[in-house]
Amino acid sequence: MDSVMNQTERQTSSVMPMFIVGTLFFIFGFVTWLNGSLIPFLQIACELTHMEAYLVTMAFYISYTVMALPMSVILRRTGYRKGMMLGLLIMALGSLIFIPAAEARMFSVFLVALFVLGTGLTILQTASNPYIVHIGPHETAAVRISIMGLMNKGAGIVAPLVFTAFILSDMSQFTEAHLATLDPAHKLAELEALSSRLVMPYMIMAGMLLVLAALVHFSPLPEIETEKNEAEGETSSIRQHPNLILGVIALFFYVGVEVIAGDTIGLFGKEMGVTNFGQLTSYTMAFMVSAYIVGMFVIPRWIKQETALVISAVLGLILSVMVMVGSGESYAVWNAMFAWTGVPAIPNVVLFVALLGFANALVWPAIWPMALAGLGSLTSTGSALLIMAISGGAIFPFLYGAIADVSGNSQSAYWIMIPCYLFILFYALKGHKLKSWGR
Template structure:
């Protein structure tokens, strides 16, 4: 691609990343909400994340071929249209209060996001110098996670403002917000289609005949992202369930705390990379910090709020028990993982970028499978707090990519 920075493409992609964040992190509020109206246990409720994120694995490679035919700009518009259809499916889901219909709607939303993510992430990587790609993705992540802060608050304010004693009536509260969302997504699709967003143009490269699986940094990058998305979703989408399990009120709003710390992390990335931190070092520090926080989650108090009081006791913000605060702080540890793995994995792929991007997008299946493993562990052990220790495996894999795997030019080293 001819690398040329442009304010207009950044603004358009920024708007799309806001949509990614808003739609994605509504799941954290939907999980405890649907758990109540559909009478689910913790394991069943986490099929919300499974249906949403498994779409990335099922649809990523087909969407890569679509992008090769349509181009990146038209592909983004198509993704928004599919998302609008997914939002509309929430209307019959809410009318029937059937969990399977909700899952179908979530899968459709995830399919639309698959197209958008497959197109937009390499676009941001390739629109400027590769050395500062993590900085650009951090800016997009800042926008994305700011939407993630707002989404649970908006959901709680709109959906739970008029509490209905009948679960089926409560489900109907979803109809108007998702109808509005569908209209906004359709309007955005038209905007992107007719916008001045330039198409990606690839230069000739020496890897034209190379199979994408011949690039270990891409394959292992997908492995690292699988475990990263798993722990990111666990941190963002189970905090409400965890709070519910220890008797806290306003559980549907707590994803905002995790997203708040992710926003802080993205600000650090936008400022510090590459001026003060290399992409590799930021990834290493993130993995180590995540491991430390998981021990804090598992072994700190579920009643003491001392750490929370030190952090923001003066502000009037709802205080979290220490253990819940450590779950929220995982957002800070997670923030720079996605922005750093993408440029490290896609460097010099040339015309293989779409397939490499699709492979990385498929790894978002970690958000479908690992929360289910977390939920099943919590259900079997009757201890959700210690179940968070499963995340150590995730950060160990990320650490390996940061220290060794991203440097591999071939499978022999």
Template sequence: MLSNTTPSGRDVLLPMFFIGLMFFILGFVTWLNGSLIPFLKIVCELSNFQALWVAFAFYIAYTVMALPSAAILARTGYKRGMTIALGVMAMGALLFIPAARTGLYPIFLIALFTLASGMTLMQTAINPYIVCIGPRESAALRISIMGLFNKGAGIVVPLVFTALILSGMEHVSEASLGALDAAAREAMRNDLSQRLVFPYAVMAGALLLFMGLIHVSSLREPVLDAADAPADAAPRQGLLQHPQLVLGAITLFGYVGVEVIAGDTIALYGHQLGVAHYGVLTSYTMGFMVLGYALGVLLIPRWLSQRAALAWSAGSGLLFALGVALGSSGESTWSQALLGWAGVPAVPDTVLCLALLGLSNALVWPAVWPLALEGLGKHTAAGSALLIMAISGGALLPMLYGHLADVSGPQRAYWVLLPWYALILFYALAGSRLRRWSVA
């Protein structure tokens, strides 16, 4: 908790406003990847596996930088940590300019790693902040509200990216580029790559503007209770004695992996199926995630416990994953029935099931965090860093998907989703209740 007294409405709402702003920024930057992956696959002439290095470079930063981020927060505090994080993110956005001008894929990856390093510091600050700002039993509710900001940005950004970057690229593909002579192909690749310069320059300016806003804001530094105070010097083995934390971290590893696969490969998969509007398909996934978060806000904790929400998420995830792996990629019957009334362009049934995973994924992160941090006391901050490190699932599992897609085909590769949803179900039913590793 922030203090020993019950927080006033202003004490809760003002921080939630600024943290909601941060979640929107994080979502905007994160869900660019879903549109960026198929774009760079064309521009840099990549295989599925190579294109998904975008996800690896982005999400591996959460493992590399999580513990350094906890150490930075211990020195600077939460508010200054947020301003530093925004500055690092602005540096990453600026690195996209030389990457776009040269068209060199390694520079794109360095820029993505730098962006994500700043986001790691931000995540390490704002996730425990939002958990501790009020009662623990309603923590999933508050995180769900933050998720509306995060995934709402995920709906907007593919539309913006498509309008600014993919406009006029309907007939551009690996095959069409391959039909050009070497000089014409290089000129086309350079022209396409240059389209990234202006948007990322604007992004860098916006991040610096938000950095100044947070610096001059009245956002208060939290005064944590002794039980929740950061313990960066705590022995690492102390964390491993908490099964709910360790299993929670493994669960988040799998969850982030399947979330990134659902959000970042849907455009790639749609492009390979010949979906005309493939650049906006990430918006489908994010739209269902927003619906899931809205349900979380309405139902948790009054009608649905955090564990029950997690179990429902895992069960539905298993069903939709089976739909992706076994459904028809040539028919759009389900899409027309579910979305046709709203005028949303139809997509193949397997693409719809992949998008529906957004609904299943929405409540996993909000539910796992409070369950994993429960009872950690002085190890809460270090436990938060461990959970942030689990975001590396978003780096490794999409790479596995990319390899399987190149070897056995894009649709068959989605079988990789099923064991992770089974793990989430185990954590909901049993793993989150454990408080020691044996009964002896």
């Protein structure tokens, strides 16, 4: 009887922490998937090439690799709750740096702001992911993680819509054709006016982050014990687990294709003549959310997570090919499948990029348990390596932009996703089963 009461009390006591941490997941989902709309905006405002525009993702995601270990050291000293508050404060600082960047229309300062935002998110993710596991019963941890994932991807639907409503409204005077007709002085004035649109939204975002930091500080969030440092000898043996090493590589490729699908679609749609190009990341995120919900019902009830990963990789390969050969003028697929939604239609080729969100959704939750299987006391080190694999989001969109610039064809540049999905398929079929490098 007492054990039942204790379990009930524990579930009740986790409701408020779940709400607060869920809000954090929404916030860093919102900030992360805002990049998809920010890339085409900054390309216009700062007159950037493809490759330069994708430095947005480079600056943002590379912070996960550069700052992951320093932030973990800070986290061990501050604890999880104070670490979350610190992450929010750093994100607020990054938002404030957007203000002088927008006023001066300096792309380099925008990149600094994005790096600082990514740094805040690094410590926030490092603190909140294990926190959500420990604040409730172990047997329901997967449910809590799934809820947090839905909050994160749901924010990816909202962010581009908000950005479009407040920033990208009335963009007709900023088309390349119109700007080309202006003399240098008038063109500069137009672009400065466009850049200044970012000032108020990011000022509001900074204020909201500061309020949330105060909420975390004064909230009843319980502190949880941080794990002890692993022995040096144990850490060095991490290389003896091929399922982890290959899992890190697979996750590196996965985050690369996930960010390509979410963050390049806006600029690609703009080139394909889509008028609501600033909202296109929402399409990708909507498909991700739908796949996430499907996965919650079918895994492991009807299909194993290994099977889900195989399906995801194969679907990613098929859609990658369809993106490269699809039509930028036909709307037939959208009209046949999604006209009933009333959502603005997009060309087939752009829709195929958005559908990659459906293919990608189940990869992250499938790779993690496979990669960490059998690690024992090395689990926290393995988790840190997997977090660092998020840097794939920095590398692959930038490479995509470079290929698009060199080839002059952004559609064919999507071939870069094919080797990524092939490695994920290898990991799903064989890589995660390897117990040693010899077999």
